[in-house]
Amino acid sequence: MRQAYPECLCTAEWECEAEVTRLITSQGLDCSYTDTTLSCYLSAEWVRGDDFLSVSDGQTQRGSLDPVGVANQVLQRLNWAKNNAASPNGRIPVLFTSKAADMLWGTIQAAMNGKQVIEKASPWSDRLGEPVTSSDLTVSQQPDAGPFSCPFDDEGTPTQPITFIKDGVLQLFYTDRTIGRSLSSGTTGNGFRPGLGSYPTPGLFNLLIQPGCKSLLNLIASLDHGIIVDQMLGGGAGISGEFSVNVDLGYRVENGQIIGRVKDTMVAGNVYTALKNLVELGGDADWNGSCYTPSIIVEGLSTTGRS
16 A cells, blocks of 8 residues: 555554353343454545545455455545545436445334334335335345354244345345244344343344346446546435435446545435346445345435535
């Protein structure tokens, strides 16, 4: 990093966390598991006069980390940001990188929560068995996958592989025991306590988005014009799906080429609309926290910015 950009201020963090989870109940249940999680984080701050740029990336894995891969990701972003470009205005295709796409999936997680379904807060409460997104989208959980996998939930129910959305069609909501009884569907093994003083509530330990085939560079090359969102400021959309976020790190694409970094830019729209207007999923899926997601190109969103 410093060889390529000696003027950058770099920060790196490395962590190894070992955790033992044991569940004992008055009914005689006694089960436990141990896991070790490795994580790393790398950031570079680049000041050019009045222009401040911060690029960061990281990894969280079970077995091993790839520090060179993380450094190359940050270097790639720095190379793309050498020049600034005018911000586009209007409705154009938006490419969320795998690092930024989890903003979309947070809304989907909320919509599939059985508790939200019981309370009629989910827009998908009456949509079971119906198309809710583009047919290119398949969403699942896998108990043995990723850095936050677990064999049982906080109610002692074994976790299980579940496909929530298959080819755009809603298959199932996730529940704990209480919500499962209310929905007459039974528990899906997703009862987790927010804290030791709280009752279990439906939650996900991981979420996997089935990736496509193209690399990130090939996705970019497929755009005649558009914007790439790599880092954002502000919260997610929530269950309503409505959002308006500031682009912390983004790039403008013209004729399949990145022409520079965009500043003072906002992206706004609705998550549900965007996922119905899904253009393509990348083949570059990676773990972003507990979400395994590829990059994604969607339409139907608005961008505003200063020229």
